[in-house]
Amino acid sequence: MxxxxxxxxxxxxxxxxxxxxxxxxxxxxxxxxxxxxxxxxxxxxxxxxxxRNWIYAKMPKGRLYNKRKIVSAILLVLFFVTPFIKVNGNPLFLFNIIERRFILFGIPFWTQDFHLFVLAFLTMVVFIILFSVIFGRIWCGWACPQTVFMEMVFRRIEYWIEGDANRQRKLNAGPWNAERIRKKGIKWSIFALFSFLIGNLALTYIVGVDEWKDMVMAGPAARPGLFTTTMAFSAIFFFVFAYFREQACIVVCPYGRLxxxxxxxxxxxxxxxxxxxxxxxxxxxxxxxxxxxxxxxxxxxxxxxxxxxxxxxxxxxxxxxxxxxxxxxxxxxxxxxxxxxxxxxxxxxxxxxxxxxxKGFKASPRVFAYTGVLAIMLTILVFGLTTGRNDVEATILRQSGMLFREMEDGRLNNQYTYQIVNKTMQPMELDIRLADPDMGELQMIGPQTIQLEAQGMAKGAFFVLMEKDKLKGRMTKIRFEVQDTEAETVDRAKSNFLGPIGSY
Ligand code: SF4
Ligand code: SF4
Incomplete structure (x- = not known):
C-alpha cells in the first residue's frame, strides 16, 4: 500500500x-x-x-548547539582580528564604498581594476549560489555575522539577564516594576555597548584600521564625519539586535529571499x-x-x-x-x-x-552547470589577477588640442600629461623615461622624480623632444616606462608623437 x-x-x-x-x-x-x-x-x-508576533525562542541546548558555540567563537575572533591583518602593508579586506577603494585578500582594486573587481564579485556570487544549491542555508544558521551576533552574543546576554523564554514572556507581560526596569536597563545598556563595539568593527572594514585608530586618537571633534558614521552604525546594530532580530533574515536579507x-x-x-x-x-x-x-x-x-x-x-x-x-x-x-x-x-x-x-546525495544537473561556470570564472580571475594588474597604474596621453612645437635646435616638441596611481600601502618615488632613449629626450615640467603617497595618485605633464629624422609619419608611436628608485620598470604606457606633414 x-x-x-x-x-x-x-x-x-x-x-x-x-x-x-x-x-x-x-x-x-x-x-x-x-x-x-x-x-x-x-x-x-x-x-x-x-x-509583530514577538518570538520568545527557548534556549537551545544539545550536541549541535555546542558545536555552533565553538564555530561562533572562532568566527567572532576572526571578525575582530581580520581588520588588523595586513598583507604587504595592505589590509586583508577593505570595502571603502565612499572612496571606491576595495581590497580583497590584500590585493587593492582601484577604479582602473574595476573589471577585475566585478569579476571577483561575480565569481563570489556563483560560489555562493553553488554552495547554497548543495548545502542550502547552512551559512545563514552557522556563519552569517547577523546570526552569530544575534544568537551567540545578544540572545545569550538576554537569557543571562532575563532568563529563558517563559520568564522573558512573563517579564514583558508584567508591569514596569523595579525588577523589569532593572533587567531591561542592564540588558539595553549591554546591548548598546556591544552595538557600539560592532559599529566600530564595521568602520574598520570600511576605512581600515589605521584610519579608525586616527579617529579614536584624534577624538570625535577632529573627525566628525567618521564619528557620526560610527554612531549611525551603532544605532542601526542596536535596532537590529534589540528589536528587528529575525526580521532581518526573513524580510530584508536578499540571500534569504533568493x-x-x-x-x-x-x-x-x-x-x-x-x-x-x-x-x-x-x-x-x-x-x-x-x-x-x-x-x-x-x-x-x-x-x-x-x-x-x-x-x-x-x-x-x-x-x-x-x-x-x-x-x-x-x-x-x-x-x-x-x-x-x-x-x-x-x-x-x-x-x-x-x-x-x-537514497544518498545525488548532484543535480544544476550543480554541474554552476561548477563548470565557477571553474571558468575562477580561471579567468586568477589569470586576470596574475597578469592583468600592477601595483602602479600609469596613464600617459598627448596633451589634447596642442600641436607640436619646433625648437631652436631644430627638434620637435610634444607635450604629454600623466596620471600615476600607487595601489600599494607604501609611498613611492617614480621616474618616467622613454623606453627607447634614442627616440628623443623627456623633460619633466616640475620635479624630475614623482612622489606618490601610499594609495596616492599623481598628475602632471612633461615634454618629449625628438629629432625630425626619428619621425615615422605624421604620428610616431612612442613608448614610456615608469621606473622606481632601483630602476625597476613598474609600468609601461604608449602614446603618439605628432610631427608636421611630409617631414619624414
Ligand atoms: S520536537 Fe518536534 S518533531 Fe520532535 S517530537 Fe517534538 S514536536 Fe515532534
Ligand atoms: S530556523 Fe530552521 S533549523 Fe532553526 S530551529 Fe527553526 S526550523 Fe529549525
Whole structure:
C-alpha cells in the first residue's frame, strides 16, 4: 500500500515509500496524510491583527548547539582580528564604498581594476549560489555575522539577564516594576555597548584600521564625519539586535529571499522526516480500539522544535523560507527521541530527495552547470589577477588640442600629461623615461622624480623632444616606462608623437 503525500515545497503529490529512517524495510505503518498548508497563509512573526508576533525562542541546548558555540567563537575572533591583518602593508579586506577603494585578500582594486573587481564579485556570487544549491542555508544558521551576533552574543546576554523564554514572556507581560526596569536597563545598556563595539568593527572594514585608530586618537571633534558614521552604525546594530532580530533574515536579507530559487530537492537542509514522524500525536497509556488501529508516528507533538526556533516556524510543515538552518530544532527533537528511547534524527540535515527516497546525495544537473561556470570564472580571475594588474597604474596621453612645437635646435616638441596611481600601502618615488632613449629626450615640467603617497595618485605633464629624422609619419608611436628608485620598470604606457606633414 502506498500513500499520497504532498511535497513540502511544491505541493505536488508523490508516493510514500513507507521506509524506515535508515532507508530499510518499512518499520512504521503507511498512512494517508494530507498536509495542512494553511501555515503558508501567514508569517509566524506577524499576528493576525498585523502586529509583530514577538518570538520568545527557548534556549537551545544539545550536541549541535555546542558545536555552533565553538564555530561562533572562532568566527567572532576572526571578525575582530581580520581588520588588523595586513598583507604587504595592505589590509586583508577593505570595502571603502565612499572612496571606491576595495581590497580583497590584500590585493587593492582601484577604479582602473574595476573589471577585475566585478569579476571577483561575480565569481563570489556563483560560489555562493553553488554552495547554497548543495548545502542550502547552512551559512545563514552557522556563519552569517547577523546570526552569530544575534544568537551567540545578544540572545545569550538576554537569557543571562532575563532568563529563558517563559520568564522573558512573563517579564514583558508584567508591569514596569523595579525588577523589569532593572533587567531591561542592564540588558539595553549591554546591548548598546556591544552595538557600539560592532559599529566600530564595521568602520574598520570600511576605512581600515589605521584610519579608525586616527579617529579614536584624534577624538570625535577632529573627525566628525567618521564619528557620526560610527554612531549611525551603532544605532542601526542596536535596532537590529534589540528589536528587528529575525526580521532581518526573513524580510530584508536578499540571500534569504533568493533561497526560493536556489534550493533544489537535492539541497541539504534541516528537514522533518514526515514519513517517520506522521501521524503525530501523544501516546496514551490506555488506547481504545480506534486508537490502537491507527498507530502513531514518532513525533509526539511536544512542539519543542517550534519553541526553540528563532524564526518562529514549525519545521514539520516542510521547507520554509524562514528557516535559517540553525539546527536548534534538531537538538530539541533529538533530546525528545533519546528520552523516548527512539532513534534520533526525526529532524535532521538531509534533502527532500533523501527524505522521500532514502537514497544518498545525488548532484543535480544544476550543480554541474554552476561548477563548470565557477571553474571558468575562477580561471579567468586568477589569470586576470596574475597578469592583468600592477601595483602602479600609469596613464600617459598627448596633451589634447596642442600641436607640436619646433625648437631652436631644430627638434620637435610634444607635450604629454600623466596620471600615476600607487595601489600599494607604501609611498613611492617614480621616474618616467622613454623606453627607447634614442627616440628623443623627456623633460619633466616640475620635479624630475614623482612622489606618490601610499594609495596616492599623481598628475602632471612633461615634454618629449625628438629629432625630425626619428619621425615615422605624421604620428610616431612612442613608448614610456615608469621606473622606481632601483630602476625597476613598474609600468609601461604608449602614446603618439605628432610631427608636421611630409617631414619624414
Ligand atoms: S526550523 Fe529549525 S533549523 Fe530552521 S530556523 Fe527553526 S530551529 Fe532553526
Ligand atoms: S520536537 Fe520532535 S517530537 Fe517534538 S514536536 Fe518536534 S518533531 Fe515532534
Amino acid at each position: 502506498s500513500s499520497s503525500i504532498k511535497d513540502s515545497t511544491t505541493g505536488n503529490e508523490g508516493q510514500s515509500t513507507g521506509r524506515s529512517p535508515e532507508g530499510e524495510a518499512p518499520d512504521i505503518p503507511v498512512f494517508e496524510w494530507e498536509r495542512d498548508e494553511s501555515f503558508r497563509d501567514s508569517i509566524g512573526t506577524v499576528a493576525e491583527d498585523g502586529k 533561497q526560493g530559487v536556489l534550493l533544489t530537492k537535492e539541497s541539504m537542509l534541516v528537514a522533518y522526516d514526515y514519513l517517520r514522524g506522521e501521524p503525530r500525536g501523544r501516546r496514551k497509556k490506555k488506547q481504545n480500539e480506534n486508537e490502537a488501529a491507527k498507530p502513531l508516528g514518532d513525533c509526539v507533538d511536544c512542539k519543542l522544535c517550534v519553541q526553540v526556533c528563532p524564526t518562529g516556524i514549525d519545521i514539520r510543515n516542510g521547507t520554509q523560507m524562514e528557516c535559517v538552518n540553525c539546527t536548534a530544532c534538531i537538538d530539541a527533537c533529538d533530546e525528545v527521541m533519546t528520552k523516548l528511547d527512539r532513534p534520533t534524527g526525526l529532524i535532521r540535515v538531509t534533502s527532500e530527495q533523501q527524505l522521500a527516497t532514502g
